Amino acid sequence: MPPGKRCRPAGCDFVAAFRASSHWLDSSFVLHPFVPMSLQSELQHRVASALRAAGIEESLAVVTTAADTRFGDYQTNAAMVAAKALKKNPREVAASILSHLKVEDLCKAPTVAGAGFINFTVLDTALSDAVNEVARDERLGVETVPKPKTIIIDFSSPNVAKPMHVGHIRSTILGDSLSRIARHLGHRVITDNHIGDWGTQFGKVIYGWKHFLDKDALEQAPIAELVRLYREVNALEETDPAIKETVRHELVKLQQGDVENLEIWKQAVALSWKEFERLYGLLGVSFDERLGESFYNDALGPLVERLLAEKIAVVSEGAVCIFFPGSPELEEKPCLIRKSDGGFLYATTDLATLEYREARWKPDAVWYVTGAPQQLHFEQVFASARRMGVTTDLRHIAFGSILGEDRKMMKTRSGENVELGGLLAEAIERALAVVAEKNPDLPKAGQEEVARIIGLGAVKYADLMQHRLTDYVFSWEKMLSFQGNTAPYLQNAYVRIRSIFRKATAEGISTESAPVTISDPAERALALQFLQFGEILHTVLEDQRPNLLCLYLYELADRFHRFYEACPILKSEGSVRSSRLALAGVTAEVLKTGLSLLGIGVPERM
RNA sequence: GCACCCGUAGCUCAGGGGAUAGAGCAGGGGAUUUCUAAUCCCUUGGUCGGAGGUUCGAAUCCUCCCGGGUGCGCCA
Secondary structure, three states, rough: OOOOOOOOOOOHHHHHHHHHHHHHHHHHHHHOOOOOOOOHHHHHHHOOOOOOOOOOOHHOOOOOOOOOOOOOEEEEEEEHHHHHHHOOOOOHHHHHHHHOOOOOOOOOEEEEEEEEEEEEEOOHHHHHHHHHHHHHHOOOOOOOOOOOOOOEEEOOEEOOOOEEEEEHHHHHHHHHHHHHHHHHHOOOEEEOOOOEEEOHHHHHHHHHHHHHHHHHHHHHHHHHHHHHHHHHHHHHHHOOOOHHHHHHHHHHHHHHHHHHHHHHHHHHHHHHHHHHHHHHHOOOOOEEOOOOHHHHHHHHHHHHHHHHOOOOOEOOOOOEEEEOOOOOOOOOOOEEEEEOOEEEOOOHHHHHHHHHHHHHHOOOHEEEEEEEHHHHHHHHHHHHHHEEEEEEEEEEEOOOOOEEOOOOOOOOOOOOEHHHHHHHHHHHHHHHHHHHHHHOOOOOOHHHHHHHHHHHHHHHHHOOOOOOOOOEEHHHHOOOOOOOOOHHHHHHHHHHHHHHHHHHHHHHOOOOOOOOOEEEEEEEHHHHHHHHHHHHHHHHHHHHHHHHHHHHHHHHHHHHHHHHHOOOOOOHHHHEEEEHHHHHHHHHHHHHHHHHHHHOOOOOOO
């Protein structure tokens, strides 16, 4: 199985889904999530009022952060958009809007620039007020959605009897992060690990188990032994068609409930789970449910029979298929749900799984976090589900493949791909070396704890920071880098702040929350950045793109590091000191919360 | 053959109608009596694969072409 793929079928027009993604929830939170305290949304309201007064369509009132700080803090392109429809000069339209715009309590006088941009520079006082609002808010300006949805997120889904390798990291980490964000925004989330515990790999495993199982090796390193069996049988099959047939027969026997094969299967599943649990524990990933493929076995036959009876499925060339007349994309691509030999397919399991989920949780949405190559499969499954009357929003959260140095997908069978356990161990080991060097006084146990947080953070961040649809070339160097745009960079910003607070406490300086007063440019830049926190999370969830959160946090840490260089905190005095301390404190909170939503922890020192 | 994705700096990637296209790494030069240098500052580096089109405005949308990848009835 290629690593970019899951053990499960795929398919669905993920591009269409991606494009439509901002429409599946309430339109009310699509464009501008309700952030009543936010300066940005307040400006937007003011612009909307001005547009109304100027006789222009209010929905054009979109305020964004300025493209360049030279132009100010925020901007709106409404005049240029309106000018197009009105067939007027954009700058004249902008002037007309300005004449109706009342923002003197928030900004310096707005200016018209370029082709018709209206730029806003926020007053230091207004910015200070806004920051103090966020600082007082437990949720740091992040509102929950008014109408929470029930979302089932199906991710990770490794195959039993095979090791988890780097190809599994994307689904696992992406799914985990999306789950955390969705929950944080108030949705009801059910995470399910639809593990591949009933695939055709068992024919090979059982054959190998019966013919050349090394019991000592199984004792020592169970997964490795199972993999060895799998690979050896795989190789044998290539050369001997008779063995291939026997292997297939072992699978059929298992599916028919053969006692011996069932027992081997149970042991293999249990051994695999043990290893998966170890990795999930290390990664801090948990699931509400682990209903693997085998859970749905008994449902497959009746499901197919019912679909046949309902004339949704038909027999074609001996196989049971669902056709999609009237759908140009799927006209020639039926969904097969029973082979001519009576065996079931992944689509069958997916449909049975969906029925179960519908009945048990009545979800508003089901998200399948699997590789992009599976899009057609999901398209077929979703189309089948619709024929069955399912109206739930089904979405394939596709992601690109991890490529080898040769820019081709890493192949499981070639054996060259990197096992996840080894990658994580290496990351932690390298982090430990750095921690020991930088923080030799820390007790060993403390160093190990810090190394774990940093090493795992680096690996997770390296994956999450990438646009999820892009293929990327796997590189140890990138995965294990602790410099530049990496998790340790973000963690370091947090650690610096914690260090300042420790020192303040030691010196008897009050760290009680105090009002923030913005004056220095570095303070402005930092403050404006964490005011965006409330908006960014909604955008991330709407597009299912944690890389935007990574980018946001990187910029926050970047601005903090500059502030740190430019604005001494403990060296300053009085209200300036307490203000800067408070500013740093909020930054730390946003960093910690933001990273936790990526599934990344923060150490107190590093 | 058909469908989908991708092509942006030496490398790895952001940006997906808006102002002079950004970052990390790599390369060059600086900063530490000062809250952690896993940091900061400066700097080198780009006909955004190509050609048309739409638009006041295109890396971004449309069409075609080139190049790479992936998928496409009894695998998962």
